[in-house]
Amino acid sequence: MTDQETSYRQAEANVVLRQVGKPLERTDAVGKATGRTRYAGDYTMPGMLHAKVLRSDIASGRLKRLDVSKARALPGVACVLTAEDLPDRLAATDMPGQTGQKRAATDRQILVREIIRHHGEPLALIAAETPALADKALDLIEYEIEPLPGVYDTASALEPDAPIVTEPDNVVGKYKIRKGDTEKGFAAADRIIENTFYTQFIEHAFLEPEVGLAWVDENGVVNIRMSTQVIEHFRFIADALGVPHNKVRILGAMVGGGFGGKEDITVELYLALLAQTTRRPVRLAYTREDSFVGHGKRHPFSVSHKTGVTEDGKITALEVTISADSGAYVFLSPYVLLYCAVAAPGPYRIDNVKIDAAAVATNNMYTSAFRGFGAAQACVAYEAQMDEIAKALDLDRFEFRRRNFMRTGDKTATGQTVESAIWADECMTKALDALGDKPADTGTVKIGRGVATYQQSYGRITWFHDTSEAWVGIEVDGTVIVRSGVTDIGAGQASALGQIAAELLGVGLDDVVIYNSDSAVTPLAGTTTATRALYMTGRAVHTASTNLRERLVAFAAQELDARPDEIDLANGQAFVPDDPSKSMSLKDLASRGASEGLERSELAMFRAPFTDPIDQETGQGPVFPDFTYGCHAVDVAVDTETGEVTVLKSVGAHDIGQAINPQAVEGQIEGGALMGQGYALSEELIYEEGKLVSPSFSEYLIPTSMDMPDIQCIILESRSGLGPFGAKGIGEPSLTPVAPAIANAVADAIGTRVFDLPITPEKVVQAIREAQR
C-alpha cells in the first residue's frame, strides 16, 4: 500500500513511534475486567431520593386532567412535579456547541402542559425515599388523556389536511445539493436505474440504561453525576433551571455505551429539577423499559436513487430523493438529514448530482443521533444501488465500483476537495482478499457475498466552529497527568489521550493518569459524538504535549550541555541518542525544572477547520473537516426455504490514517460489525399509531453471542488524516457499511433483493417467491 507519489497530505511520515500504534493495555481495562470501575449508577449519597418519570402511554392527545394529590400524600414521597409546578421554560433539543448558540424555535416542553406529541412524553416527575415508594406514587397519579388525531408516517404528514406536529407544515429540515447538470448526465447515459430503499427505527440498546445522581452543593451549584456522551449540556440545563451557567456542573463517569443515544439531554434535566426543588440528592435510573421510550431513535429513511450509467459502467448522473421521519420533536434531525444528503453519492466520482432531502415530523418517537448519523442510512441505499446497477449491466460488482471510485485528490458532491487519502478501492481489495474463496451452496442453502464501501465524515459540521481543549502536565517525579472534559463511552477515548501524551513526553502509558469528564474542572473538550473525540481532543493533547515537550527538551539541553535538536525523550529519560554520557531521568529533569520555575503544564485548544454554511440553493461548499474510507465484506448463508440468514464471515477493512491503539480500533470494527448485523437482519422498533409495541429485548432483537460470526479486522494506515499522527476516525465508519454489505450478500445469494431493512426470514421468502412469479 505504498504510494510513490503521495499526492495527499501525510502527517509525520516515517517517524518512529514508541507508544502510539501499539496494542497497549488500555488504562480502563483492568478496572472494567475486575469490576472496580464505577459507573454513574454505582454512586450513592446519604439521604438520597429516588426518582421516577411518569410518561404518556399514547402518542397523540390532550392532557385533560392530571391529579397528583394522592401521590403527594403518600408518606415517603418528597416531591411530585408537573408542568404546573415548573416555570414556563423549555428544554433545548439542539446540538450542544461550545459557542452556546442555539437554533431558533426547536425547544420542547419539559413536561406535558397540554398537548402530548409522542408515546413516552413525560407527564410528571417523582422523588421518594425508596425506589418502591416512587413506583407506588407513580401508580397513584391519576390522569385523563383525550386522544387526538395523530400522523404516523411522513407521506401522511405532508398531506394538506394533516395534523400539524411541528409548525408550520411538519417539515423540520430541507437540503438541496446541485452539482453539474443531471439532465445532460441522464442524456449521456445508456441506462437509467431507479430504486427506493427503506430503513427502520432502531434502538441504541446500550448495555447501561440512562442513570444519574444530582445534588445541590453548599455554593448552590447543581452537580449532576451521570452517564452521558455530552457533559456540555450543562448550559442548556442551567437555561432550563433559570440559573447562570456556572451554577450547573455535569460530571461524567465511565459510560456503558452511547452510540448517539446519550448525546441528547436524558435524565439530567429531571435530576436537576428534582434536586433543585427538594434540595436533597436525587438518583434516577432508567429501567430498560424506560430507556426504550425515554430517548430518541435512529431515523427511518426512504432513499430513492435514479442513476444514469453507460454500458461500460460509468455513472453519468445521479438524482437522490431522501425523506426521514423526525418524530415529534426536532432534536438533531436537520443535521442527520444533512449528513445523509452529503453522503448520498457514496465514495464515487459523479459529475452530475441532484439531491433533495426532507425531514418530516410525525407523532412517532422523536429521532436523533445514532452512530452513522444519516450517513449510515445513505450507505444502505447507495451500496445496494451499486449492486443493482452492476446486475442490470451484467458487470462484476467490484469492477463496477472500481470504475467509479473517488481517488485521492477528488472532490465530494458538495465541491469539497478531500485532502486526505481516498483508499476505498484499497480497502475493498483487502476485504475481498480476506474473505477468500466463496463456500459452495448446499441444497436449499445458498451462499452469498456482499461488500459495501463508504465515505463517512469524522468531526463536526465545519460551520459549528468546533474546538476542544486539553491540559497536560508533568509531576516532579516524572509522571504525567492529562486533563480533558472528553467523555469515555467505552471506546477507550481517555486511554488514547494517555497514549498520545506518553508518546510525546517519552514515558509509558502506565506513567500517565487521565482525568476527564467534569464540566467544571477539566478543560472543555466538546462532545464524544460525530467520530470527533480522538480527532479533536487527541489533537489538543498532541499540541499541549508537544509544547510541554519543547520546554522540557530546552531545559534538558541546558542541563546536558547539548543542543535542543539533539535531545530525545523516551523510556522516562531525556538523552542525546549519539552520546551515552548525556542523559538524565525525566524525574530529575522535572524536579530540577520545578526548582528553576520551569512551567510544567500546558493547556491547548484545537480548532477544527472553520467555514461558513454551504450555499442553500446548491449545497456547494465544505461541510466536514475530512472523511474516512473503507469497506465491509461478508459471506452469508441463506436458507431459501425458511429465509433464515446466517452471517458466516464478516470483514471490516478501513483506512483510519493511524491507529493510536490498534486493539481499540479492532474493538470498534467488531462492535460495528455486530451492530450493523442487527440493523440488517433483526432489529426493528415497531410503532403502532406511534405507540412502541416492541419495548423489550425479547421483541427487539439485537444479535447474541450465538449470532456472532467470525469477524476479521483489517487496519490500513495512510497517515493522512487530520487527527493526531495522521489519524482519521473509526467510531461511526466501522458501522456504516455493515448493513448494506449484508443486504448485498443476501441479494447475491437469492438473486433478488429485499429493499427494506431488516431483512427478516419472512421477507426473504417473500422476495424469492415474487422473483419466481
Place this chain on the structure above:
Amino acid sequence: MLRDFELDMPADLQETLACLPGGTPLAGGTNLLVDLRARRESAERLVWLGNIDAFRDIKIEDGQAAIGGGTTVGDILRHPGMERAAPALVDCARVFGGQMVRNQATLAGNVCSGSPAADSVPPLLSLDAELCLASATQVRTIALDDFYTGFKKNRRSPDELVTGISWPVPGPNTANRFYKLARRKGDAITVVGVAVTVTRDGNTCTDARIALGAVAPTVFRAKEAEALIIGETLTEERVDEAAQKAKELSDPIDDLRASADYRRDMVQVLTRRLLNQAWQSLGEKEAGR
C-alpha cells in the same frame, strides 16, 4: 420493578405439596419472575422448589427415561445418555433461550407455562411423554398429549406439582428430530417449532409423531398428518402430503415475529424437511447394517 410477594421455602416434597394450594410454584423463574415484573402475573405467594430432594434426577433404564420435576434444560444438555434417549429434546436444549436461561429454566416449568412457543413441548410430545402430578392427597400420571386445554391452560390443578416427566426411549429404528425457527440464534422466541418421530421397518414407516409449536393456541400433535404416513413408505409424495396436512392443521396468529401465513408455510417446509431427514437417516442405518 418487581412487586412484593410472599416466598415459601418448604424443606421437602411433602411440605411443598402442603404449601401449594394458594401458592404458585417457583422453579427457575425465567417466566414467572419476568411476568411478575411486567405485571402480567399477579401471584402473591410463591413456593420455591429448590429444596426438594433428588428433584433433578435423571434415570434412563429399561427403555424408559425419567427426569425429576426440577431438571433444568442445561441438565438435559449435559447428560450423556440424552443424545440417545431424547434426540429432539437435546436439539431443543441447544437452542433453548440462552445459556443463562438454560441453567435456570426447568422442563416442568416450561411445560406448565403452557405457552404455544414453549420449546420443550414439541420434542416431549414427539417422544410421547407423560407427566407425573402429585398433590398432598394423590399422585397421578397424565399424557402430555392430554395436558393442554387451551391457550396457557392445562389440567394441572393448583394444588398439584409436576414431579417428573417420563417417556419411552426411542429404539434403534426410530429417528427423532426438532427444529426451532426463530429470528435470531440465541435468546429468541420461536416462530415455528416442529418435532418429528419416525419409526422405520424396512421400507415402511410403522409409527410417526409430528408435534407443532407456536402455530396454534397450544402445542399440538398433527395426528391427521401422522396418519398419512404410518404404514407407508415415505416417498416424496407421502411426505409432501403429510407436510401439507400439517400446514392445514395449523392455526397460527399474526404477531411481531411473523405473519400467520408465513408460519403455516414454514410448518410445511419444516415438517417435510424433518420427515425426510428422519426417514433418510434410518435408511442409512439400515444400509449400514
